[in-house]
Structures are given as C-alpha cells and as structure tokens.
Amino acid sequence: MGEPLLQIEDLHAGIPGREILRGVNLTLPAGQVHALMGPNGSGKSTLAQVLAGREDYTITQGRILFAGQDLAALKPHERAAAGLFLAFQYPVEIPGVTGMQFLRAAVNAVRKQRGEPELDPVAMLKRLREAAKLVDCNPDTLKRPVNEGFSGGEKKRNEVFQLAALAPRLAVLDETDSGLDIDALQVVAKGVNALRRPDRAFLVITHYQRLLNYIVPDVVHVLVEGRIVKSGDRTLALDLEREGYAAVEEKAAV
Amino acid sequence: MVAVAEQPDLYDRDLQRLQRHNAPDWLCDWRQRQMQRFRTLGWPTMKDEPWRFTSLKPVMDTPYTCVGPGEAHAAAITPQALEAWKLHQEGERILVFVDGHYRADLSSPPADLPQGVTSLAQALRDTPEDVQAVLRRANTVAMDALAALNGAFLLDGACLQPARTDTPPLLHLLYLATSAAPPRVSHFQNLIVVPEGGQITVVEHDVSLGAGRHWCNGITHLLAGPNSHARYYLLEESNPQAVNTRLIHAHLDRDSRVELHPALLGGGLVRNNIHGVLDGEGSHLLVNGLFVGRGQQHLDNHMRIVHARPRGESHQFYQGVLGEEAQGVFAGRIVVQPGAQQTDAKQTNRNLLLSDEARMNTQPQLEIHADDVKCTHGATVGRLDQEAVYYLQTRGLPLELAQALMTYAFAAQGLNRMNIAAVRRHLMRQLSAKLPHGRELAQMIEEPV
Ligand SMILES: Nc1ncnc2c1ncn2[C@@H]1O[C@H](COP(=O)(O)OP(=O)(O)OP(=O)(O)O)[C@@H](O)[C@H]1O
Numbered sequence: 214m215g216e217p218l219l220q221i222e223d224l225h226a227g228i229p230g231r232e233i234l235r236g237v238n239l240t241l242p243a244g245q246v247h248a249l250m251g252p253n254g255s256g257k258s259t260l261a262q263v264l265a266g267r268e269d270y271t272i273t274q275g276r277i278l279f280a281g282q283d284l285a286a287l288k289p290h291e292r293a294a295a296g297l298f299l300a301f302q303y304p305v306e307i308p309g310v311t312g313m314q315f316l317r318a319a320v321n322a323v324r325k326q327r328g329e330p331e332l333d334p335v336a337m338l339k340r341l342r343e344a345a346k347l348v349d350c351n352p353d354t355l356k357r358p359v360n361e362g363f364s365g366g367e368k369k370r371n372e373v374f375q376l377a378a379l380a381p382r383l384a385v386l387d388e389t390d391s392g393l394d395i396d397a398l399q400v401v402a403k404g405v406n407a408l409r410r411p412d413r414a415f416l417v418i419t420h421y422q423r424l425l426n427y428i429v430p431d432v433v434h435v436l437v438e439g440r441i442v443k444s445g446d447r448t449l450a451l452d453l454e455r456e457g458y459a460a461v462e463e464k465a466a467v
Numbered sequence: 468m469v470a471v472a473e474q475p476d477l478y479d480r481d482l483q484r485l486q487r488h489n490a491p492d493w494l495c496d497w498r499q500r501q502m503q504r505f506r507t508l509g510w511p512t513m514k515d516e517p518w519r520f521t522s523l524k525p526v527m528d529t530p531y532t533c534v535g536p537g538e539a540h541a542a543a544i545t546p547q548a549l550e551a552w553k554l555h556q557e558g559e560r561i562l563v564f565v566d567g568h569y570r571a572d573l574s575s576p577p578a579d580l581p582q583g584v585t586s587l588a589q590a591l592r593d594t595p596e597d598v599q600a601v602l603r604r605a606n607t608v609a610m611d612a613l614a615a616l617n618g619a620f621l622l623d624g625a626c627l628q629p630a631r632t633d634t635p636p637l638l639h640l641l642y643l644a645t646s647a648a649p650p651r652v653s654h655f656q657n658l659i660v661v662p663e664g665g666q667i668t669v670v671e672h673d674v675s676l677g678a679g680r681h682w683c684n685g686i687t688h689l690l691a692g693p694n695s696h697a698r699y700y701l702l703e704e705s706n707p708q709a710v711n712t713r714l715i716h717a718h719l720d721r722d723s724r725v726e727l728h729p730a731l732l733g734g735g736l737v738r739n740n741i742h743g744v745l746d747g748e749g750s751h752l753l754v755n756g757l758f759v760g761r762g763q764q765h766l767d768n769h770m771r772i773v774h775a776r777p778r779g780e781s782h783q784f785y786q787g788v789l790g791e792e793a794q795g796v797f798a799g800r801i802v803v804q805p806g807a808q809q810t811d812a813k814q815t816n817r818n819l820l821l822s823d824e825a826r827m828n829t830q831p832q833l834e835i836h837a838d839d840v841k842c843t844h845g846a847t848v849g850r851l852d853q854e855a856v857y858y859l860q861t862r863g864l865p866l867e868l869a870q871a872l873m874t875y876a877f878a879a880q881g882l883n884r885m886n887i888a889a890v891r892r893h894l895m896r897q898l899s900a901k902l903p904h905g906r907e908l909a910q911m912i913e914e915p916v
C-alpha cells in the first residue's frame with residue numbers, strides 16, 4: 214500500500230445557505246481504485262467538483278490534501294498541473310475549438326506549469342494517437358470541435374481519451390459509465406485498467422455495480438446526505454445492489 | 468477645437484489645389500458636382516436614422532487635409548518593411564498606396580501584374596473614357612455625403628480589370644496611412660470589374676504607419692460580370708486614433724458569386740457600409756463580417772442587400788467581439804424587390820461581450836416585396852460560456868487563457884468562412900495579438916501549414 218495520494222479530512226462544503234458535504238473523510242492511497250456510490254443528490258458530484266476547484270462551492274470546514282499539499286490554495290488549472298483530473302458527469306461542448314487544439318493546449322499548459330518543455334507537434338501527435346488507441350477512439354474526432362454534436366456515450370469516451378492524454382496522478386470519474394452501451398463500457402473499463410499504475414489512483418463515482426466487475430475497486434464508499442456512511446471492500450457494492458441504500462444506511466446507523 | 472463650419476473651406480482649398488493638376492474636363496466637373504452634393508447633403512448627424520449610433524463629430528472637428536499627388540512625401544518606407552504586412556501567399560501581387568496615392572516603387576513590378584491591373588491615377592491618364600464609363604456603371608446606388616466627399620477628391624486608388632485567366636493572382640492592396648500634422652485624409656476609390664466567367668481575389672489592407680490620427684474615406688466598387696466569382700477581403704488594422712469610413716458596393720450580374728469579408732480589427736472610429744445589389748438571376752452573395760473591438764473602439768457595420776432579380780441567394784454573417792469600453796453597431800437590411808421571386812436570404816449577427824462596459828446595438832431588418840421567398844434574420848448578444856471556461860481550466864488552462872481561447876473560438880466561426888489560408892492565418896495572428904496571452908494563444912491555434 215502506497216502513500217495516501219488524496220486525503221479528505223472532515224470536509225464541509227456547499228453553496229451559500231446550504232451545506233452539501235457535511236463532514237467527508239476519505240483516504241485514497243496511490244495505486245488504488247476507490248468507488249464512490251450513493252443515492253441521487255447525496256453530493257458525489259459536488260465532492261468531485263470541490264476536488265477540481267469549482268468556485269461555486271465554498272469549503273467551510275476541513276481540508277483536502279493532495280500529495281501532501283492543501284488543495285484550497287490552488288486554482289483549477291493548478292490542480293490539473295498538480296496531476297488531478299476530473300472526468301465530468303456532463304462534459305461541456307466547446308464550439309470552435311477542435312479536439313486537437315484543445316488537447317494540445319491542455320497537455321502543454323500542464324507541462325509548462327510543471328516546468329517541462331512543451332511537446333513538439335510530432336511528439337504531441339504520437340501521444341494523442343496512443344491515447345486514442347487506448348480507449349479505441351477514432352483519432353478523426355480530434356478534428357471536430359470538442360464534444361460538439363457528440364452522442365452522450367461519445368462524450369464520456371472522450372473524457373477518458375483526455376484522461377489518457379493528460380496522464381494525471383489522480384483521476385476522478387464522475388459517472389463515466391452512465392449512458393455507455395455494453396461494448397463502450399468494456400472499452401472504457403479496459404482503458405482505465407490499462408492506465409492503472411502504482412503511482413496513480415482513481416476515484417470512480419458510479420451507480421452501478423456492473424462497472425465494478427470490470428474496474429475492480431480496492432474500496433467502496435457509500436455517500437449519503439453529504440457523509441460517507443459506510444466503506445468496505447467490493448462486496449459492499451453487491452450488497453447495495455441487492456438491498457438498496459436504505460438498508461445499508463440503516464445497518465451503518467446501528 | 469476648430470469650428471465645424473471651417474472644414475468645408477479647408478476642403479475647398481484642397482479641392483482647388485487638386486484641380487490644378489492636369490485632368491480631363493469631365494473629371495474636374497465630376498469633382499465639383501460631388502463637392503456640391505456634399506454641401507447640399509451636409510454632414511450626417513445622429514438624428515439621421517442610418518447614423519443613430521455613430522457620431523462623426525470627431526471628424527467634423529478635425530482639420531483633415533487631403534494631400535495631392537506627389538505631396539505625400541511619405542516617411543521612408545523600405546520594401547523590407549513591407550514584408551511584415553504581406554500575406555505570403557502563392558501568387559500574391561501587392562499594390563502599395565501611401566495616404567491614398569499609388570507608390571509604384573513599393574509595389575509589385577508592372578511586369579508581374581496582370582493586364583488591366585493598375586492604379587486609378589494611371590488608368591485616368593491612360594484610358595480616361597474607360598474609367599468614366601466604369602464610374603457611370605458603378606454610381607447607380609444612392610451615395611451619402613461621405614461618398615460625395617470622396618468623389619470630390621477622385622484621383623487614385625486601384626483599378627482592377629483583369630482579363631479572364633486560369634490562374635488569377637491574389638491582389639493585395641496595401642493602404643498605408645501616415646501620421647502627420649495637420650492630420651491627413653485619403654479619399655481613394657477601388658474600381659474592380661470582373662469579366663464574364665472571370666475570377667478575382669482582392670485583399671484590401673488598411674494599416675497605419677504611425678500612432679497619430681488619420682482619416683481614410685474609401686470607396687470600393689465591385690462589378691461582378693455574369694458567371695464570375697469575386698472574393699474581397701477588407702482587413703482594417705489601423706491604429707486606435709484612426710477614422711475609417713468606407714463604402715463597399717458590390718453589383719452582381721447573372722449567376723455570379725461574390726464574397727465580401729470585412730474584418731474590422733483596428734481603427735478608433737470605423738464605419739463600414741456594405742451595399743450589395745443582386746441584379747442578375749441566380750447570383751449569390753456572401754457577406755462575412757468580423758469585428759473585434761476593445762479600448763474605446765467604435766465599430767459600425769452598416770449593410771444593405773438588395774435582391775432585384777429572381778433566384779438570388781445572399782447569406783450575411785456578422786460576428787462581433789467587444790471588450791473593455793468598445794462599442795459595436797450592426798444595422799443590416801435585406802430588401803427583396805417585387806419580382807425577385809425565390810430569393811433565399813439569411814442574416815445573422817452574433818455578438819460576444821467581454822465586459823460590462825462594452826456596448827452593442829444590433830438591428831437586423833427585412834423588407835420584402837415578393838411572396839415566394841425564404842428570408843430569415845436574427846441577432847444575439849451574449850457572454851462567454853462560463854461552463855466551458857471552467858472546463859478548460861480543469862484541463863490546465865489559466866482563467867485568462869481559457870477565456871481568450873473561447874473568445875478566439877467565437878471569432879473563428881467567421882474566420883472559418885474565409886477560404887484563403889494565408890488570410891485566415893494573418894487574421895488569426897492579429898486576433899490573438901488583441902487578446903490576453905496572445906502568443907500562447909497563437910501557438911495553440913496555429914493551423915498546420
Ligand atoms: N451549484 C449548485 N446550486 C444549487 N444546488 C446544488 C448545486 N450543486 C449541487 N447542488 C445540490 O446539492 C445536492 C447534491 O448534488 P450532487 O450533484 O453533488 O449530487 P450527486 O450525488 O452527484 O447526484 P447524482 O447521483 O444525481 O448525480 C443536490 O440536491 C443538488 O441539487
């Protein structure tokens with residue numbers, strides 16, 4: 214077991230007048246995959262967005278350490294440079310910017326912040342081709358404006374393509390499996406598994422135990438009303454599927 | 468401040484000086500008549516509907532003088548200095564003007580220019596009757612006071628009447644304006660005649676040589692013959708002190724195809740009038756306007772498209788970006804005359820405001836006098852998509868760069884309608900230079916050559 218890459222301590226966060234996360238504790242060591250499950254509206258995406266640095270949310274208590282560094286001081290782009298990646302539940306369309314321009318900009322912006330030299334066009338193309346192959350993406354999508362006119366599944370797959378191209382240390386996948394057909398699900402899972410490394414961690418948000426058959430998690434957490442009410446091994450996901458959140462919640466409360 | 472009434476006296480003096488140069492009688496008469504018309508019409512004011520949002524007071528209050536031929540002892544301009552403005556496109560031929568006067572020494576050698584491509588001043592010396600005939604054909608649309616003032620100083624500009632050829636060159640008209648005291652005005656005209664089945668690509672390019680004031684009051688007449696194809700780009704890149712008032716008049720004959728791409732990036736006070744007349748069956752007009760203002764820039768786009776014959780198609784896109792305290796105006800009108808059946812006309816004005824102080828006034832209008840037509844128009848004024856900006860930030864782009872990229876992406880919709888790669892590349896650089904993180908942005912979006 215590696216060093217904790219991500220450490221969330223008593224995190225309270227929300228929007229003015231409403232606390233959505235109400236004391237989250239979570240430790241994710243490098244090399245591991247953790248699943249985060251929970252009913253609709255329990256705060257999973259909020260947690261993901263707070264990690265990415267979305268300004269709509271304010272942290273009122275607690276802290277997030279990423280590789281030992283307090284994230285609060287970092288802007289979203291600095292978090293990306295530090296090695297954090299969020300695959301959005303609802304990926305955004307960017308008309309007028311091609312996938313190629315977008316990824317070139319992203320990869321080089323991150324490298325620049327890290328003090329690494331920018332990739333020349335040839336090296337960049339190579340990197341993007343490899344990433345595309347990993348998630349079975351047609352490299353021609355790079356010529357299209359980002360996500361514009363993409364189907365729901367294509368958008369999700371494109372998120373994993375970006376993940377592969379940016380090679381972060383921590384990837385948060387917010388319901389990347391929702392909207393994917395069986396084949397696409399396997400492709401995405403295969404891609405994620407290929408990206409697993411001892412120095413990289415994943416936080417996989419999902420509603421479905423099915424995904425966890427393909428991406429086998431080390432730990433499953435259950436978030437209910439802004440708190441992690443239970444953590445366990447992968448069998449917890451099976452219990453949830455069988456018994457539902459209410460039953461698991463009750464057991465946890467006991 | 469100089470009183471308003473004084474300027475016409477100044478103009479009279481300039482005109483008298485111009486008339487002393489050798490010119491055919493009809494031309495001297497023409498100028499006198501135009502000056503008369505200017506006086507009768509008077510300066511447009513903001514009480515006049517077409518000038519509701521744009522004041523010419525700064526122009527009226529400034530003693531702009533018109534220098535005659537040979538008086539424009541221009542600053543030392545070397546051919547090397549011109550390299551920076553060239554488009555570096557295969558087949559590019561350049562005609563250079565300083566304060567509206569042709570400079571053969573800076574232009575492509577005459578042997579490289581196609582037959583029929585010359586300066587207006589030269590054409591007036593060589594074939595005055597021919598020029599007179601073109602002017603008669605061109606002056607069929609209503610001209611306002613500024614056009615009349617231009618006519619009063621008719622002398623130079625570009626006269627482009629190339630014969631039909633398989634490899635039409637790209638004609639680059641580079642208008643350099645000096646900063647002088649007192650400040651100067653140039654009233655040039657470009658006469659472009661495309662023969663039946665001919666093709667032409669013209670890039671007019673307005674640039675300042677200094678940081679001081681100048682006024683450019685130019686007219687372009689583009690007469691597109693039957694079944695011809697003409698592409699006209701206007702690149703306004705003068706300094707923030709500059710005034711640029713102009714008229715681009717396109718007359719389309721049967722089955723012709725004309726593209727007008729006015730790109731207003733520079734200038735302090737800019738008024739660009741587009742007047743298109745689809746006067747032949749089955750003609751096709753594209754107007755692809757782009758204007759990007761910041762600081763105190765005032766960019767006014769005025770457009771009137773007349774469908775006079777059946778089966779005409781016209782598409783007008785105006786894409787505006789306004790930051791800081793810049794102001795933009797779009798007033799577009801499509802007129803479908805009786806009998807212009809099966810007209811297909813579409814007008815869109817989309818604007819992006821980057822600050823609370825920036826202003827945009829937009830008025831798309833239709834005036835339809837035929838029944839079997841398809842006409843649409845619409846305008847939007849919006850802000851940057853915050854969700855998209857945030858998405859880019861999470862991928863590693865600092866806020867300002869993410870905003871600049873989104874701004875560029877908005878303008879790129881206009882650039883992508885331009886099919887000359889060299890022009891696109893040039894504008895892309897100009898545009899990114901106007902945005903924060905310009906150099907990084909340019910690298911990011913550079914098209915592979
Ligand atoms: N910016 C916001 N403004 C107002 N309410 C918000 C905002 N963000 C989240 N919420 C609310 O906070 C709660 C948690 O939302 P969140 O999106 O984190 O849930 P979730 O667990 O991801 O749900 P789902 O499984 O449906 O995706 C919801 O009630 C939601 O409406």
Ligand SMILES: [Mg+2]
Pocket residue numbers: 257258259302387388
């Ligand atoms: Mg969610």
